[in-house]
Amino acid sequence: xxxxxxxxxxxxxxxxxxxxxxxxxxxxxxxxxxxxxxxxxxxxxxxxxxxxxxxxxxxxxxxxxxxxxxxxxxxxxxxxxxxxxxxxxxxxxxxxxxxxxxxxxxxxxxxxxxxxxxxxxxxxxxxxxxxxxxxxxxxxxxxxxxxxxxxxxxxxxxxxxxxxxxxxxxxxxxxxxxxxxxxxxxxxxxxxxxxxxxxxxxxxxxxxxxxxx
Numbered sequence: 001x002x003x004x005x006x007x008x009x010x011x012x013x014x015x016x017x018x019x020x021x022x023x024x025x026x027x028x029x030x031x032x033x034x035x036x037x038x039x040x041x042x043x044x045x046x047x048x049x050x051x052x053x054x055x056x057x058x059x060x061x062x063x064x065x066x067x068x069x070x071x072x073x074x075x076x077x078x079x080x081x082x083x084x085x086x087x088x089x090x091x092x093x094x095x096x097x098x099x100x101x102x103x104x105x106x107x108x109x110x111x112x113x114x115x116x117x118x119x120x121x122x123x124x125x126x127x128x129x130x131x132x133x134x135x136x137x138x139x140x141x142x143x144x145x146x147x148x149x150x151x152x153x154x155x156x157x158x159x160x161x162x163x164x165x166x167x168x169x170x171x172x173x174x175x176x177x178x179x180x181x182x183x184x185x186x187x188x189x190x191x192x193x194x195x196x197x198x199x200x201x202x203x204x205x206x207x208x209x210x211x212x213x
Contacts, residue, residue, distance in 0.1 A: 011043055018133045022155055026162035029130065034122045041101065041129040044136040049093035052140040057086030097136070104128055108160075111174045117164035127159030 017025035029037070061082040105125040109117075112124050134151035138144050153175055161171035 011040060014040060015044070015133055015137070018130055018155060019137075022158045023162060026127075026130065026159050029126065030123075030163060032126065034125055037126045037129050041132065041136075042098075044133065045094055045097040048097065048136040048139060049090045052093050053086045053088075053090035055140055056089050057082045060085055097132075101125070101128055101132065107178065108156075108174060111178055112160065112164060115166060115170040115174050117160070117166055117170075117174070119164045123163040124160070127156055127163050131156030131159045 014025070017028070102125070105121070105128045108128060109121045109124040117124070131152050133155065134148040135145075138148035141148075157168070157171045157175050160166060160174050161168055164171070166174070
């Protein structure tokens, strides 16, 4: 029990540090191993997955299951479906965060290298994991999740800056440049698809007019 209590206290204190004193806390975790950082990340991810799954399952039941309150069998079935949905969402959320953080870390590390970061991929992974704290704590709350996502981006910038010994500008480029590039590429792709569809529609219209239809 003492070990469990100590672990919980450590998680709470670490979380408080990243939320209230991010720069100082990142400096304190400069030498932390990736395994220890991942253990901390896994605990918060499990918290997020459980709360997210329960909230979404309850919302599903309230919005759909309540319509069958007068039908005992149907209502019971919807209750079972809600529990199945809860367990599915918990597993999905945890798995997505688990694999997503490593893929995201690998992707971001490319830009760390481009911006002069030389402290290794472990530091990048740690910056991503610790930077995810606000998103994991508050990401399941509607509207607040947007603020939490922005907050996490700010923490990731601080993390990259402190763990890779980069300037704030370079750290910001590491985090924001991929987002800008992704946005631009998405816009260009959408414009390309729209233009292709437009040309196709114009050719069809021209063909119909030529045929006298």
